Amino acid sequence: MPAPTLQIFNSPCKSVCRMDDRFGWCVGCRRTRAEIKAWSTATDGEKMAILARLPERAAAETRLLSEGGS
Template structure:
């Protein structure tokens, strides 16, 4: 698979984990950030769905 075919990271270069081990910039957990480069596209899409839900909850 070409690099261009991989699901891109949601990183926004605001890298800081909060008390729940969640990045305040991209809303991924420390584990998700660490494992991102070895994840399949399907796993990455699952993480992005979780990220979207976390972002919605953060706005409430």
């Protein structure tokens, strides 16, 4: 029987590391403090779930900023 496929997820960190309180996430990677803290011990499934949330956060941030939100 073949060995199961190993999933490895690199951190989405962009080395900006500054929290934006307007949004509640890092301006670089768009993860919350809890997600950043949990990343090193998260399962592949948990990492996939975190990564899946990031595009919508980017879109929400863009929408808010384009509407003149501060």
